[in-house]
Amino acid sequence: MSARTSPIVIGQRRERVIYEQLLRTEIVQYAGVSGDFSPLHTDEVYAVGAGYSGVMAHGMMIMAGSGCVLTDWVGVEALTRFRVRFRAPAWPGDRLTTTVIAEALREEGDSAHVDFSLSTTNQNGVEVVAGTASARVGGR
Amino acid sequence: MAFARAVGAQDLAEAPPEPGTPVPATFAAVDVQFDPLHMRNMRPSGPLAAAEGVAGSVLHAEQHFEYLRPVRVGDVLTVGQAEGRTWEKPRRQGGRLRFREFIKEYRDSRDRLVVRSRMVLVETERAQR
Numbered sequence: 521m522s523a524r525t526s527p528i529v530i531g532q533r534r535e536r537v538i539y540e541q542l543l544r545t546e547i548v549q550y551a552g553v554s555g556d557f558s559p560l561h562t563d564e565v566y567a568v569g570a571g572y573s574g575v576m577a578h579g580m581m582i583m584a585g586s587g588c589v590l591t592d593w594v595g596v597e598a599l600t601r602f603r604v605r606f607r608a609p610a611w612p613g614d615r616l617t618t619t620v621i622a623e624a625l626r627e628e629g630d631s632a633h634v635d636f637s638l639s640t641t642n643q644n645g646v647e648v649v650a651g652t653a654s655a656r657v658g659g660r
Numbered sequence: 661m662a663f664a665r666a667v668g669a670q671d672l673a674e675a676p677p678e679p680g681t682p683v684p685a686t687f688a689a690v691d692v693q694f695d696p697l698h699m700r701n702m703r704p705s706g707p708l709a710a711a712e713g714v715a716g717s718v719l720h721a722e723q724h725f726e727y728l729r730p731v732r733v734g735d736v737l738t739v740g741q742a743e744g745r746t747w748e749k750p751r752r753q754g755g756r757l758r759f760r761e762f763i764k765e766y767r768d769s770r771d772r773l774v775v776r777s778r779m780v781l782v783e784t785e786r787a788q789r
Contacts (some may be wrong), residue, residue: 538668546666553666555693556708559719570717584667584686592671596682596730603724621696 528634528657534593534620538640539616542577547612550581576609582616582649586640589618594655600633604651608642615643618624625657632658663687679734688731688766689723698761706741707762707779717764721759722780725782735764737774744778755785 539546541550552558557564567575583604591599610616618640626633633654640649664672669684677683692698698705731737744761751757759782766775 549666553663553693554690555704556703557699557702557717558708560719572717576753580686580689580723581667583723584669584684587685588668588670591669591685596685599685599727600731601724602685603722603727605722606720 521574522657528594528622528655529604530622530625530634534589535617535619536581536589537615537617538589539610539614542610542612542614542616544612547575547577547581550578550584554578554580554655556580572609573639574612579604579649582606582610582640583651585616586618586638586649586651587653590620590636590638590653590655593620594634594657596634596637598657599653601654602651604608604649605654607647607650608648610642610648614648616640616648618649620653624627626654628649631656663690679732681733682723682730683733684726685725686723688725688737688764688777689779691737707760707781716784718781719754720779722778723780724778726776728775731766731774735774736769738768740765740767741750751784760781773777 547561551562560570560572561575561578564575587602618638621637622634622636623637626635634657636653636655638651639647640652641647661673664684667684667686672681672684675682692706693703741762741764741773746761746777747759748756759780762779762781764777765773767776
């Protein structure tokens with residue numbers, strides 16, 4: 521999450537595996553730090569009873585991990601906007617890969633901003649998180 | 661540091677960060693941890709409570725953050741929350757999806773807006789596989 525040292529070129533991308541094999545323990549860990557103990561994330565019996573194959577990861581856990589790929593690139597202090605849609609659940613055992621692409625340069629007031637797209641997919645190519653973000657890259 | 665470790669923010673995960681260090685981008689979302697009523701008697705508070713009593717499932721559909729400045733270690737933020745819009749749309753497999761929007765504003769000790777958050781929850785009539 522350190523500050524960026526080189527200019528961002530439109531079209532550049534960053535890609536990283538954020539979970540090699542998502543663990544139930546990691547879901548429990550996120551439940552603990554977030555305070556989100558929904559049984560869909562923490563109670564296998566409940567989740568199966570609700571019609572799912574088991575517990576699913578918190579969407580916010582995947583957003584946070586995906587966001588690290590972006591902020592490791594641009595620096596968290598530069599971030600002005602970060603939006604995602606949770607398109608599919610992430611399950612224990614999933615391998616999740618995040619891709620961030622610099623899409624456009626935009627002037628806003630006396631600042632320059634770069635708009636990014638962000639996508640996190642699982643091992644089957646299913647998109648679990650789709651998002652956009654903006655970062656200030658110049659100006660005040 | 662515990663949050664950083666849980667979300668893979670490696671550069672903050674080694675040691676307790678110094679005051680003034682910017683926190684991970686989604687840290688504001690865990691504000692419920694500072695609600696003295698949260699998880700008393702195993703009952704959630706805030707938008708998480710929206711899942712209580714719903715026959716189907718309540719899932720997180722969207723999350724938006726707007727940052728007026730970074731949140732830093734040592735900041736004292738006050739959270740204001742309001743329910744936003746509600747809407748429905750048909751589900752491809754039949755039935756309806758009901759959406760509920762929650763808006764939060766995080767303000768610093770001088771009442772300056774730091775972060776604005778928009779959460780959209782979706783209630784489904786049956787589980788979505």
